[in-house]
Amino acid sequence: MTSEQRFRVGLLGHGTVGSAFADLLPRRADQITALTGMRPELTGVLTTSRGTFAEVVENADLVVELIGGLEPAREYALAAMRAGKHVVTANKQLLSHHGEALWAAARENGVQLRFEAAVAGVVPVIRVLQETLAGAHVERVTGIVNGTTNFILTQMAQTGATYAAALAEAQQLGYAESDPTDDVTGRDAAAKMAILARLAFDTPVHIDQVAYEGIERITPEDLQYADDLGLGLKLIGTAERVGEGIAVAVHPAFLYDGHPLASVNGPFNAVTIESPDITEITLSGPGAGGPETASAVLGDLVSAMIPPASTPEPAATLPVFADVESSFYLHLEVADRPGVLAQVAQLLGLQGASVRSVVQKGLGDNARLVMVVHPLLESRFYAAVELISGLDFVRSKPRAIRVIEEEYQ
């Protein structure tokens, strides 16, 4: 390997996200090399105790800024771009205060400034606004962009906990910091909405132009009444066109059941973008977390290395299997007599299928036995169904449909 094929990455900051990124980069290096033709290598790290900024920048083609806060992050990002280096950052405070100066520096120095991880973690809302919707007329962006508050509100709604109790639980689980002020007051979400509004409407937006209100005054009673009205409560950021201008705000808000953000629970984030051209699209996923945010940073790194002009050659030719495990729904029309369920369960059990839930309905000739079985190989499930269909009390062809379980949320 010649030195021309290296892509040198300098890392500023080595906290939760920084260390997750330093861990992820070597694990993905082969794949990224296959994709881009260059091998990414961590050539310098600046922490509070080691390295100097000048050294890290000098030895890098791209600088990842994960220090957070305004200074020296601003100074470092500007200096890196002036030195002709691409910059990837996850710093929402920096961009919501000094975005225009930073974007101008990127344009003037012909380098890339990428910041997917600054809003909604690995949820690709920045890329979608900048690329998929480049040239589209966006009317409104609505988002759940703070995972801490969404976790707290979900807990309050699901368990009846008070705000204080739900916050304490969030802190215990690592979803809230020991000083949660930025999150619970809505200020963190306000910074993110300023960035989204800037991209959606092509106009400068500073965090000081975003009105925000937090969740501290929400009571369990609000959530209970809301449930009666068919409403769910979220901390919602909105950025929308109003007359000849725009409005950007963060507030607790109720959503009706059909809203695409209504079913976003726990520490997840989600953003809905509306435009007459596209109706609306919604993106959701984990909004924070070291590995997830590091993944977003890595996606930006890959994009900066080489914009993918075409689909690369296949990395492998994997076998494509036809018989896989699934959970199943099984619907049987049966004669209503003792022992029916036991016999069905026994035949399922012979193939390794266990019953998760059962509903029995109807009487006599109209009896129905409907059940969901835990995951097993499709071939084994259908072998059991074949045997069940031969039982004398089964009155018509059994009906089977796959059931998909959700691992998260």
Next chain:
Amino acid sequence: MTSEQRFRVGLLGHGTVGSAFADLLPRRADQITALTGMRPELTGVLTTSRGTFAEVVENADLVVELIGGLEPAREYALAAMRAGKHVVTANKQLLSHHGEALWAAARENGVQLRFEAAVAGVVPVIRVLQETLAGAHVERVTGIVNGTTNFILTQMAQTGATYAAALAEAQQLGYAESDPTDDVTGRDAAAKMAILARLAFDTPVHIDQVAYEGIERITPEDLQYADDLGLGLKLIGTAERVGEGIAVAVHPAFLYDGHPLASVNGPFNAVTIESPDITEITLSGPGAGGPETASAVLGDLVSAMIPPASTPEPAATLPVFADVESSFYLHLEVADRPGVLAQVAQLLGLQGASVRSVVQKGLGDNARLVMVVHPLLESRFYAAVELISGLDFVRSKPRAIRVIEEEYQ
């Protein structure tokens, strides 16, 4: 404007999507020019009655293929790339049959082949797999990638309609074609899942390797029992790693309530991507429709024109407003006596607020009046709340929270 600044676009096909694209391009041309420094212009159109392929290609920097089907789409796309032109296509059949040959042609000729519109319309799943998750280890892709069948299943679930009746309604509303075979048998979804699997796992996948099953045999009874079990039915495509290979399939499948695809209703599409690095992300939006698909094609066009290296200068400096319209939830603790609701409603009405729904709870000193009002200016709503808080029967500070309504679904 000099001729060097033009970006010439040739269009093959002028059906629903083709004509929507021809309509959209000039409307967005100014914005795209500001973004890319080049002005996109439609320099040729090939339809069954006019134009020749040779002329259209010769006069284009990029060719948009919206003919559909295998031939002559394959031949035209290959010839365009061999002539050094970028190609944007929405053709899932083409890519699921001949993808490898087409992607190879793009690599060999140093041109871009983009195809966001081929899967889930404007939902940016192709871009996310190719860029955001470039270098990530994807475990599973689960999708609702056919809007026709999702509309039919939603109708059956919500109204108790039979499959035949729901299909007829879909045809009447333009969500299903007069010959719906490709959609209802799952074959359309199978083509899309082959493309997603190719990108997710970096391995060749042909549509013939995808097992598929349609929705024709689903009965209203299935949906009713499923409801009892807390399940909703969707036509689900899955592509997942299994041992040393992969499995790709399309089946009707039940989802538990918490699944991110469970709340995707009507003609919408959605895709969930799971990876250990990112937990999971979900993307949803309109899966079809002329303007929506044309928007996806336009996004690809802009990306091919110039990969956005940095955030462009603001197009404008729009005023940022603080007082905007919203619907509100209002919670009042009141003395339980006659006329209370009437007086509250009157004060709201003076500010132009009308009540959408009300819940009254409790008795005597513990009475609560909780309501949702239709959208009005925030300042007017709070003026009404100020007056209401002065009423003698209002026992504590009124509590107000925004309510967000969903325009689609």
